[in-house]
Amino acid sequence: MESKYKFIGLAFLISMNVVNAQQSNSWPDRTVLPIEPYQKVGKIAPTIKDSDPIEWPKEISAPNGAPNVLLIMIDDVGYGATSTFGGPVPTPVFDNLAKNGLTYNRFHTTAVCSSSRAALITGRNHHTAATGIIMEFSTPYPGYNSLVPRSVASIGKILTDNGYGTSWFGKNHNVPDWQTSPAGPFNLWPTGLGFEYFYGFLGADAHQFRPALMENTKPVDPYIVDGKVDENYILDKDLANKAINWIQTQKSVSPNKPFFVYYTPGTAHAPHQAPKEWIEKFKGKFDYGFEKQRQMTFEKQKAMGIIPKDAKLAPTPSEYQKWDALSPNMKKIVAREMEVYAAQLAYSDYQIGRVIQSIKDMGELDNTLIIYIMGDNGASAEDPTGHGLTSEIGIMVNGEVDTEEFMLKNLDDFGGPWMAEHYSQSWAHAMNTPYQWDKKIASHLGGSRTGMVISWPAKIKQTGQIRSQFTHITDIVPTILEAASLPVPKSVDGFVQEPMAGTSIEYTFDNAKAPEKHSTQYFEIIGNRAIYKDGWIASTTPKILPWEGNHPASKDPVNDYKWELYNLNADFSQTNDIAAKNPQKLKELQDVFNKEASKYEVYPLDDRYIERLNPENRPNFNKGRNEFVFHEGTSRITEGMAPNMKNTSYSIKADIEVKSGDEGMIITQGGYFGGTAFMLLKGKPTFTYAFSHYPDHKWTIQSPTPLTAGKHTLVMNFDYAGGGAGKAAKVTILVDGKEAAKGDIPQTVPKRFSSDETLDVGEDFGTPVIRDYEVPFKFQGKIDKVTVNLKS
Template sequence: MEYKKREDKPWAKYVNKFPMVGTAALSAAILLGGCQAQTEEAGANKAPQEDAENQAMTDEKTNVMYVVLDDAGFSDLGSFGSEISTPNIDELAENGLKYNNFHAAPVCSPTRASLLTGRNNHAVGMGNVANFDFGEGDPSRRAKIPKEAGFVTEVLGENGYTNYGLGKWHITPTVELSPAGPYDRWPLGRGFDRYYGNLEDSSDQFRPELFRDNSPVPFPDEEGYHYSEDIVANAEQNITDHVSIRPDDPFFMYLAFGAQHMPHQVPEEYIEMYEGKYDEGWDVIREHRFEKQKEIGIIPEDAELAPRDPNVPAWDSLNDDQKKLYARFMETYAGFLTHTDEQIGKLMDSLEEMGELDNTLIVLISDNGASFSGGEHGAVNQALAYNKVPAEFESLMEKYDQIGGEQTNSDYPSGWSQVSNTPFAGFKGSTHAGGIRTPMIVHWPNGMEAEGEVREQFTHVSDITATIYDVLGIDTPDQLNGVEQMDVTGISFAETFDKPDVETGKNTQYFEHSGKRTIYHDGWKAISVHEPGTDFEEDEWELYNVTEDFSELNNVAADHPELLEELIGLWNEEAEKNNVFPLSENFLEGLGNVPEGNMRAKSSFTYYPGMSHLSESAAPLTLDRNHEITIPINYNKGDEGVLLALGNDKSGYTFYVKENRLHYEYHNGTDRFIITSDKKLDEGENLITYSFENTGKNQGTGSLFVNKELIGETEIITLPLKTSFEGLDIGKDLLYPVSPEYADEGSFPFTGEIEKVQYDFEESEYILAE
């Protein structure tokens, strides 16, 4: 067949000049032995036509692009039922395929690990997010993806591809995100040729912590800066350079937005676009989305809408101030997504202008369901949200005009999160549908005839890379860089591109997150319901016939007890194969863990002036731990500036000199605890010492000394799990200032001399989660 020119599409001005392989050849080429043939030991899935010879679907150059949204729910895109304007993503869907039965992992790092390796997340060591380290006894939850699990970039690199990574990473143990590495788990250590973005779990959109390749770089201090725009501009530059100089060679691009993860931050004009749009409230908007989903065929006519979550109040029960505040949060979220869509449109325009759009296989997904981290009222401070400190409504209302801007780290209330996950129940972190069923769009004009159709086959994030190997005709190597490789357990769904009813052979898939468990098998799902603090053996299990019950709402466990027991047994088998055990219900508690072998597990840390910005996750963990910080300085009258700062204006701590006096400040997101010397510093050498003595859970006494003389102390209420979402600086305070007392001074570098900064702890290890 020949590519059909799309005269009515704005991206169709370039007619594909390359013929496709014939239909018969395509049918034979779809299914691979290499990445599909699964032994019983590798998994319960069995791909059809396992003897099919490995063959590419096209002889022409094919670029590959993964576009990943963060925390966007199943219904957030216009093409999946939303009222939010996403015309560029919808254009990809109109010219491609929409998958309504796609599944991610319940949280982001496991999804990304599966996506980039083609394997189950626990099997590659990413049983939870990359910030957590649960110790040697829990190897699948240490975020250490082994070399035996080759990345798609490593495989494609051996097949002539150049690999570009942009945006959020979050699949390296975050304790290793220091300016000195180790770099072997960073993007360039796993097959990427170039990388630009943030390595942590989330990013401020106006002042991100940025890395280029293996080096930290200052954020571009320019008017109107936004992170999404920046990574897309760099993506365009990568492609322009590549196509200009090596036009015959294919490229792979991984573009991972910070959107729609907290903080929701976007220029004000995008928020204004949605002014009044959400005044009807989440109950009405959810009903509208549900009906639109049926109208456009993204869900079946007989699908049901999940009842409102019991922790979400009815919109009509809210007072006027609550409605006003909550609507503003959703206006911000919607504007954020529209802004993201515009950036995707810019990239698509660039691909089209260079003649690369039609021969680029684009897969767009969200990494998990929409998040409920905003809680009942929403949030404006990420540190408080992650430390599970609920926001007071009055304090949020005071920030109303700042929502979406630099002064806040916004997240919408969970009522809107349930709207995002329409028609499903549950949220991010759950193994119910709301946590794991997200949109997927595949766009590849050179490789598929279908346009705008819906595909209903069960698909999983690990299947995407298996599909890429399939369509490119790549046999997954037995060895990579001299290391024997694990089986790729994903199953190609490439045959669905032009065969809407074909069976892919994806029969079984397990899910697990913080003790929550689900198993899919042959059109059924069994889902455990775990009560915190109870034995996992006491869990109740639900059973859903997902072939007939799209929204997974009709629990038929009582009607099929034998089938349920079989599925529970199958979950245990899959868990054993994929190294899921031991089970643990811990999640955010892992932020406070420093087990033996962790790079933070030292009793002493010494930093020198001039050290690059250090991620908070790699900085010493001070919470609830007796410790001492010493800073020898050389001071002359008039010297001023920051000696040490960790954090930002939302939370953190800082030591600084101003007006010849020493100041210490700890900000827990709500209150500021300050020690200021009554005595001016003496000229010459001064030894600054700070001592913290833990006096109870999340509290202690902070004492400040100059030359061993006590100059002040204060009782401090600390954050329980994570100090801040901005890292540590020596001799300055980059990005956002911790203290408002020097907020007008830029980074406020110290004009005297700092010899070093030293942290000392009584114990090197610290285990918060039990």
């Protein structure tokens, strides 16, 4: 047999003649992924002694000199929050990267979490990635259904198939709402998208002290050690530890293999939580209020050269809370909220520094491309009160109302495990200095422009400089590919790929005045939209304030919005609306938006928000199902996949066996900030309901008598009053068919128990519904089964 190359794989097994020497000369073709190994074969005879030596199959490896990549993105951090961009929060790691790299002062996101994250890891516009809105609010339309197409491969998949080691640490928020349970499917989880390792959480946010984490596709609870809560655990430190260990392992075992780490902590999305000693560092630092902070940041940004000398400070819309309108006590509360936020962000930056230091200690920093994005959107003003919230889900979604008395009484608990606060809308606006508006408002820079720094010592020589070309979150994947000398793939797993929407920004590394290559970009979130082209931006005027979650939809979201026009080349901070003077230019840009929107599946526009939250609005394996049978050990059933026990009557039946004095959780959903639990508490059948974390929003119905040893059937009947959402209910507990206790629940959760806590059977994870027990509160007896029956 003549010498020839042949590929190892199914194609060769089907036909040895398909692959020949000519094809092998082009190996590897990195435009078609995955890449099969190839093998040079000599003479093959019936015996070893008559055969020529054979080379081992050659497997794909990254191009020579390809850099390691550390891609960092922080959550809900505005342009003017960090010290690097003139803000009040010290971020020395971010500062140091800017000093030794490049600062981008015109970098843009999509204005909300899921959408930015989909665009970041795919290099395509968020609607192309079917993520026109956050996962929990998805609708069936192509740009909004949250099912990322196979024609839109992630950077994790591309780099893995090109010989990188790949990992993802922290927030995901890119798995469809109905696919987030441990039952899968897993094809849209990080490991299904091509990342080799994932350690983090799937939803919108995470409790820093009790997070619902996944390792690959397995639930893990690192804050529980030897059956007890580790009071020293905190998520940001854990993520750094895991990332450091993963990087060290990669380089210890495969020193020549470049790594890709996508590091995206939930900081600084609500809940704002941080170590107490870090919070104390900021005590009294924000007592002067929002307006002064905004002015201080603006002046510092000019002094630093982050914004041009002729830039103007955008006026604060009149709807925002004013500092002087707050009572003296409320000023103390609101200042404390900002102290917590600053502590969380500063602490996260510190942990990121540990990851970078570990890379430096291994001698890998010189050839590591670090992209540090400070915000997946602008700071979040999702506070309808003006004085902040002690529970975002409770107040923003479920209509809970904070009181000054409660907030002041519990001020020392802010930032700790028993508060899930979010700061004032006006602190958010101050963090978005010098722009107007905030997260969710894609039409304006306060929602879409955030800070970014890039460091790559081996490549970037003009360090400490600012780059002002228009850049967008879709530019990151093309930049990484160019840095690694990799082409954009044409086909992945047999699926022809959508073109990249972004453009590599490596052209800016050595040329501050290089003409920008990303010259046209549309923006759209919840009906708010804009179109950027060649220095101009046309923007719709927001109809719905950032904190208005429950609002009526527009009858015509296309025509109900007024348009504004700005020349960003002369008006850096988008302050001078010149639409009335330039109707022709406005019309020109509106036509461009329509063209881009049609091309990228932006239509139909939809400005509904909380109205879309109901899991019944999306595919659900439970639709039409009234009976659910669970078994001990079932856990982490997300709210979208759990039986919907809100605004309806239902019953829970538990068949159990106990010894005298046994206690523990039977079934629970949600947690301390909203949830239910059916359990044995000190041996007594107990049902507890939490509308919120307020003490008078928790109701417990308990049998006066502990269970005797043996088998028992417990039933909890929840009889809902009806007449709308969030109404009262009556609870009756039966033990072996006999009534044991009954009571009233005056107010129930109308929309959502939690964004991160789940349904668990036989134990409880996260926070307890009431503090009379502590997680995991594992059931000490035996649970045969638990049956939930929903009643119409």
